[in-house]
Amino acid sequence: MSDSAESLSSLRRALGLLRLVGATDAGGIRLKDLAEQAGCSQPTAHRALQDLAAEGFVEQIGKRYRLALDFFVLAARAGQAGGLRDLAKPVLLRLSATLTDTIFLLVRNGYDAVCLDRIEGPFPIRSFTGDIGGKVPLGLGQGSLAILAHLPEAEREAVIRFNVPRLLDRGFLDEAALRVALEAARVQGWVNLNTGLIPGMAGLGVPVFDAQGRVVAALSVGTLADRLRPERLAGVVAILKAEAATLGAMLNPFDPALRHPSRSLSAVS
Amino acid sequence: MSDSAESLSSLRRALGLLRLVGATDAGGIRLKDLAEQAGCSQPTAHRALQDLAAEGFVEQIGKRYRLALDFFVLAARAGQAGGLRDLAKPVLLRLSATLTDTIFLLVRNGYDAVCLDRIEGPFPIRSFTGDIGGKVPLGLGQGSLAILAHLPEAEREAVIRFNVPRLLDRGFLDEAALRVALEAARVQGWVNLNTGLIPGMAGLGVPVFDAQGRVVAALSVGTLADRLRPERLAGVVAILKAEAATLGAMLNPFDPALRHPSRSLSAVS
DNA sequence: ATTTATAATTCCGTTATATGAAATTTACTG
DNA sequence: CAGTAAATTTCATATAACGGAATTATAAAT
Incomplete structure (x- = not known):
């Protein structure tokens, strides 16, 4: 009921990606799968993830992404x-x-x-x-x-x-x-x-x-x-x-x- | 060294806003101050915050914004x-x-x-x-x-x-x-x-x-x-x-x- | 080691979308 | 009940986000 209406803002999309990264367990998730599950192109996902990583919300281990410890720390301090x-x-x-x-x-x-x-x-x-x-x-x-x-x-x-x-x-x-x-x-x-x-x-x-x-x-x-x-x-x-x-x-x-x-x-x- | 170069992507800016919201204590923070501290216009901040709220990362209590529980839930996984x-x-x-x-x-x-x-x-x-x-x-x-x-x-x-x-x-x-x-x-x-x-x-x-x-x-x-x-x-x-x-x-x-x-x-x- | 396949990353022209000035509404404050 | 300041909405504009296609890196297989 909520997500049927297509176009989300780029921010919403990125937050969705963040959520997907969070839904994965310690092993992390690959860009390909992320893009697929989020329903967006790979370059789009890639750019969003780069930004997310630059801000310390996500970390890239090899070719996999997962939530960064900084994120954990941020929440703990909040x-x-x-x-x-x-x-x-x-x-x-x-x-x-x-x-x-x-x-x-x-x-x-x-x-x-x-x-x-x-x-x-x-x-x-x-x-x-x-x-x-x-x-x-x-x-x-x-x-x-x-x-x-x-x-x-x-x-x-x-x-x-x-x-x-x-x-x-x-x-x-x-x-x-x-x-x-x-x-x-x-x-x-x-x-x-x-x-x-x-x-x-x-x-x-x-x-x-x-x-x-x-x-x-x-x-x-x-x-x-x-x-x-x-x-x-x-x-x-x-x-x-x-x-x-x-x-x-x-x-x-x-x-x-x-x-x-x-x-x-x-x-x- | 890192933030001297001006233009950030809209996502980076939004994440910065999120961070600012997180830096505030339980009372929350007003849009005005948020926009000021983040160095962006009020409408821009407003829209970002709306999206953040729609995704459950931030909640709006009266006219103040603060981190929402979803954020903590996600961070716990980090x-x-x-x-x-x-x-x-x-x-x-x-x-x-x-x-x-x-x-x-x-x-x-x-x-x-x-x-x-x-x-x-x-x-x-x-x-x-x-x-x-x-x-x-x-x-x-x-x-x-x-x-x-x-x-x-x-x-x-x-x-x-x-x-x-x-x-x-x-x-x-x-x-x-x-x-x-x-x-x-x-x-x-x-x-x-x-x-x-x-x-x-x-x-x-x-x-x-x-x-x-x-x-x-x-x-x-x-x-x-x-x-x-x-x-x-x-x-x-x-x-x-x-x-x-x-x-x-x-x-x-x-x-x-x-x-x-x-x-x-x-x-x- | 060499090849092959698959995924990650970069390029680039297009277009959607984020932006800020200004206007409007809302909610405080005296 | 004004008067004011902040929150929203509107809108024209420019930007920067988008995905297809090309390129590079990485992993798998022989």
């Missing part, structure tokens, strides 16, 4: 999306120290939840979100589900409509199960999906609300199933909720980022 | 120099669990060492490298020094020549002290610079070699000086070296990234 990450850092550190488990900070981005930060606990964790920068469809995983559950009705429905096929594709919840889980999340105020999607793993997510009561993020814990048995669980929930409240209270209620929530949706390609 | 980050993850986790200290994974990038990943220990650590994505001149800090010490002669000399002034600027080692430290690092095979540059802190770094014996990274530990007293130190060294060996063994000897080491130097701006 004012972290909304300052949320910086604000949340002490919260994550406290949680990590208190719970001795892996802690995630997730935010919504369009139809996905993105891992903004994470602090590793001593146990090896497998999670859907993966590392910082990782993405999961909203609804998959505890934190992700916590966010989805507390979105305003209209947005939530839009996301569900869009995501159900994606979830099915990945072989997870169907719509009915998803709605049950969402309802449970809403009444409980936290998520503890023990669907056993990852054997031996368990997790727990709580939403973070700003002063207007909008969900802006989720905190979650990932750990071994053993470590979330009933007696410990209640305590962990309490601690997580307390920290989520703390974090929420730190959010500037006048942050203009929260005034145009629809934009983030429409920005999805 | 850390993958040779997939090293993913490969190293279990190693870092093991080290963190075994040593209960903060663990760093550093790689070389031009004249700098970049922190590719780090796992927080329970002790509050101050380090030069700082957080993930942080940079230090090669030679400053244990891991960074470990890398420099094991570079091939010619490259090492080039880096030293370039970095000595930078190190002096920051008030640290002079060339003589640096060379002594490098020699020690080479014979010992690990670095334990107790220069007391950061009071109360201590660290320890070991190089990671690939199958051809080239340094590709360093593992290091940062902790309280107390925790690296002689009796514990030997054990920590042994563990670090063992993990460095494990990691090295996992590296694909045919990674093309390692075949053109000179490029990474010349790519420095």
Whole structure:
């Protein structure tokens, strides 16, 4: 629906190339394939890549292109999306120290939840979100589900409509199960999906609300199933909720980022 | 030397704008200032920003622009120099669990060492490298020094020549002290610079070699000086070296990234 | 080593598109 | 409710982005 209209500006095209380079794994990608996938001529791709490389976004290793470390550094230095990450850092550190488990900070981005930060606990964790920068469809995983559950009705429905096929594709919840889980999340105020999607793993997510009561993020814990048995669980929930409240209270209620929530949706390609 | 020649391609200009947006902190930056700093007209900046926003690299909050999450997501993938980050993850986790200290994974990038990943220990650590994505001149800090010490002669000399002034600027080692430290690092095979540059802190770094014996990274530990007293130190060294060996063994000897080491130097701006 | 094939890079005439001045709209500020 | 400054849109112009074709480099095969 979005890309059917042909001609893009040269900049859009170049950014598309950058994205394609990013989609490739460590080995890099050849100019030929890049041009083909982007649907532009080889000389065009070549020139764009030269510029991208000159600006330090891409590096050319032999005949292959891949994202440059400078790009990584640039992002790391950049004012972290909304300052949320910086604000949340002490919260994550406290949680990590208190719970001795892996802690995630997730935010919504369009139809996905993105891992903004994470602090590793001593146990090896497998999670859907993966590392910082990782993405999961909203609804998959505890934190992700916590966010989805507390979105305003209209947005939530839009996301569900869009995501159900994606979830099915990945072989997870169907719509009915998803709605049950969402309802449970809403009444409980936290998520503890023990669907056993990852054997031996368990997790727990709580939403973070700003002063207007909008969900802006989720905190979650990932750990071994053993470590979330009933007696410990209640305590962990309490601690997580307390920290989520703390974090929420730190959010500037006048942050203009929260005034145009629809934009983030429409920005999805 | 690089930007004195005027006309840049429109792409370069747009990427410059992106960089400027990134240099701003969470509050964002106005179009006016952006155009001014970039040295282009307002309409030009405007259109570029619209495209950047349409591709999800930048978001417009009210009248201010800032980096969007997509940018961070993409950048997170840029850390993958040779997939090293993913490969190293279990190693870092093991080290963190075994040593209960903060663990760093550093790689070389031009004249700098970049922190590719780090796992927080329970002790509050101050380090030069700082957080993930942080940079230090090669030679400053244990891991960074470990890398420099094991570079091939010619490259090492080039880096030293370039970095000595930078190190002096920051008030640290002079060339003589640096060379002594490098020699020690080479014979010992690990670095334990107790220069007391950061009071109360201590660290320890070991190089990671690939199958051809080239340094590709360093593992290091940062902790309280107390925790690296002689009796514990030997054990920590042994563990670090063992993990460095494990990691090295996992590296694909045919990674093309390692075949053109000179490029990474010349790519420095 | 020599040849062959495939991809990367450079050239160049054409045309699309990026550009900035000026005009218009929008949103702040006193 | 003005008055002002910035953000957008419009538009004619010139530029620089485009792809076909030619050239060079690189890899594969014999």
